[in-house]
Amino acid sequence: QVQLVESGGGLVQAGGSLRLSCAASGRTVSSYAMGWFRQAPGKEREFVAAISGSSNRILYADSVKGRFTISRDNAKATVYLQMNGLKPEDTAVYYCATRGAGTTTADHLYDYWGQGTQVTVSS
Numbered sequence: 001q002v003q004l005v006e007s008g009g010g011l012v013q014a015g016g017s018l019r020l021s022c023a024a025s026g027r028t029v030s031s032y033a034m035g036w037f038r039q040a041p042g043k044e045r046e047f048v049a050a051i052s053g054s055s056n057r058i059l060y061a062d063s064v065k066g067r068f069t070i071s072r073d074n075a076k077a078t079v080y081l082q083m084n085g086l087k088p089e090d091t092a093v094y095y096c097a098t099r100g101a102g103t104t105t106a107d108h109l110y111d112y113w114g115q116g117t118q119v120t121v122s123s
Contacts, residue, residue: 009117022096
């Protein structure tokens with residue numbers, strides 16, 4: 001079992017920045033892919049970014065490319081999502097997820113999920 005705990009969400013004005021963190025415990029996840037997803041009210045959960053265990057493969061949704069950066073620190077078993085240039089449409093609950101295989105944008109292929117952290121961007 002893997003437990004994931006997200007942190008770093010909050011309220012920010014449009015154009016601002018936030019850094020989300022996701023700490024993993026329970027099992028070594030250094031070889032696991034890690035992903036960030038988000039779900040806005042009334043909408044389906046959508047892919048944001050994913051990173052492989054060695055950080056040599058990174059994926060981004062087109063909507064966040066150039067503004068968000070995913071990274072990880074395997075020594076700390078933590079993955080980060082640096083969000084710059086935030087827009088009101090980025091408002092959502094952000095979830096961290098992991099799987100014991102390669103990166104993918106498909107949420108149903110991730111095995112473990114965190115509880116989520118709220119990000120609200122005001123205009």
